[in-house]
Amino acid sequence: MTAETPVTPANPVLSATRFSVLDRSRTREGHSAPEALRDTVRLARHAEHLGFHRFWVSEHHGVPGVAGSAPTVLAAAVAAATHTIRVGTGGVMLPNHRPLVVAEQFGVLESLFPGRIDMGLGRSVGFTDGVRRALGRDKDDADDFAGQLDELLGWFGGTSPTGVHARPPEGLAVPPFVLAMGEGAEIAARSGLPMVIGELRDRDRMRRGIDRYRAGFRPSAWAEEPYVVVSGTIAVADTPQNAHRVLLPEAWAMAYSRTHGTFPPLSPAEEVERRTMTARERGLYESGLTGQVYGTEEQVAHELESVIKETGAQEVLVTTSTYDREALFDSYRRVARIAGLSSSPTEG
Numbered sequence: 001m002t003a004e005t006p007v008t009p010a011n012p013v014l015s016a017t018r019f020s021v022l023d024r025s026r027t028r029e030g031h032s033a034p035e036a037l038r039d040t041v042r043l044a045r046h047a048e049h050l051g052f053h054r055f056w057v058s059e060h061h062g063v064p065g066v067a068g069s070a071p072t073v074l075a076a077a078v079a080a081a082t083h084t085i086r087v088g089t090g091g092v093m094l095p096n097h098r099p100l101v102v103a104e105q106f107g108v109l110e111s112l113f114p115g116r117i118d119m120g121l122g123r124s125v126g127f128t129d130g131v132r133r134a135l136g137r138d139k140d141d142a143d144d145f146a147g148q149l150d151e152l153l154g155w156f157g158g159t160s161p162t163g164v165h166a167r168p169p170e171g172l173a174v175p176p177f178v179l180a181m182g183e184g185a186e187i188a189a190r191s192g193l194p195m196v197i198g199e200l201r202d203r204d205r206m207r208r209g210i211d212r213y214r215a216g217f218r219p220s221a222w223a224e225e226p227y228v229v230v231s232g233t234i235a236v237a238d239t240p241q242n243a244h245r246v247l248l249p250e251a252w253a254m255a256y257s258r259t260h261g262t263f264p265p266l267s268p269a270e271e272v273e274r275r276t277m278t279a280r281e282r283g284l285y286e287s288g289l290t291g292q293v294y295g296t297e298e299q300v301a302h303e304l305e306s307v308i309k310e311t312g313a314q315e316v317l318v319t320t321s322t323y324d325r326e327a328l329f330d331s332y333r334r335v336a337r338i339a340g341l342s343s344s345p346t347e348g
């Protein structure tokens with residue numbers, strides 16, 4: 001199968017599902033963090049050209065291999081560089097911020113780019129004690145995520161108990177999403193919000209989380225019915241072997257981080273293949289490759305159809321990272337093709 005060969009006929013399950021992109025602004029060996037941020041903006045324009053529904057960016061603090069530390073700032077740059085694709089965060093980690101400030105940031109984004117902004121929210125705090133101290137937070141701050149979420153949404157509805165009226169968020173409608181890690185599914189359900197669940201590698205756990213969410217869902221002003229976004233790494237290439245190689249840099253970076261305590265920039269796949277690993281590194285590396293969705297267009301289309309039928313998800317959020325930018329762009333082109341997305345006439 002070549003890059004020019006379309007998948008026919010169009011898969012009706014995939015064509016009826018939204019496909020979106022989450023980029024974590026991963027740095028690459030020999031390249032700087034500013035380059036990684038510019039690469040994210042470039043990828044967003046590529047995703048818009050291919051017809052993806054959303055483009056989200058993430059929040060990480062003090063992580064050497066990730067440049068995306070200020071998601072609302074980066075989302076503004078992405079929105080300014082694109083025209084039609086929805087732009088948001090996957091997500092802003094609410095325990096790290098005051099809800100009023102988050103509401104104001106998204107209010108400004110929505111005011112500048114009306115009808116295109118999403119507010120993806122997570123409950124994680126900094127990855128290390130040092131980062132948490134720098135943020136003025138501790139692990140227990142995540143326990144009040146539900147309360148922080150209520151306060152944040154209140155600023156948009158003008159229901160804050162303080163008597164203060166936030167501007168510009170008040171009166172604006174910025175769709176909120178909850179990243180469903182741990183208790184996130186129950187919180188999303190109680191709040192009546194769409195849920196993003198990133199458990200493609202553990203289908204049983206993913207289904208349990210989705211079942212809890214749907215069972216406990218309460219309709220709200222933000223969503224009348226449950227809305228599920230499944231998220232994960234998807235790599236597509238002309239052969240299964242080449243698709244597998246797309247996964248190697250991220251798998252090695254994860255294995256290294258768990259054995260050395262620091263997250264490195266992405267290395268070229270051929271360098272990873274030549275690397276001598278300890279037994280523990282090898283075990284973590286191979287575990288990181290297990291359960292990922294990768295292969296040719298036909299293989300990945302079949303796998304994604306199975307995931308969507310199992311979960312009833314309305315949307316797939318693709319989070320792929322790799323060293324080779326062209327291989328990454330090609331993978332997204334192939335995802336767009338199997339999803340039946342419509343490309344724009346030009347990629348500006």
